[in-house]
Amino acid sequence: MIGNGKIKESYEIGKKFETVSGYLLTKPEKDSSFAGYKDWFVENFLKPGYTIEVGRGKEGEALPIEQADEILERVEEIFLIALQEAKKL
Numbered sequence: 792m793i794g795n796g797k798i799k800e801s802y803e804i805g806k807k808f809e810t811v812s813g814y815l816l817t818k819p820e821k822d823s824s825f826a827g828y829k830d831w832f833v834e835n836f837l838k839p840g841y842t843i844e845v846g847r848g849k850e851g852e853a854l855p856i857e858q859a860d861e862i863l864e865r866v867e868e869i870f871l872i873a874l875q876e877a878k879k880l
Contacts, residue, residue: 801839804876811868814843838880843869 805816829840845862846854854862 801841804839804872805841807872807876808841808843808869811872812843812865814845814865814869839876 802816808814809816827842829842832838833840843866845866846858848854848858
């Protein structure tokens with residue numbers, strides 16, 4: 792992800808997210824554009840950044856509102872961990 796020892800730190804935080812949410816921690820695909828907000832944040836602030844893909848929908852369409860409760864339940868713990876980890880950085 793980024794230098795100065797941040798790769799290990801980013802991975803450890805990502806594993807915490809994975810543990811509480813059930814989402815799998817993955818590496819970006821080779822074809823990934825690396826032009827998103829997360830990539831800008833990582834490069835400019837030298838802090839860990841993540842893209843969390845939630846829900847099941849059709850590409851190019853908004854997620855169905857019926858998935859909102861399930862998504863919130865799965866990401867709520869991620870947000871709490873992110874807040875705790877941000878205080879350490």
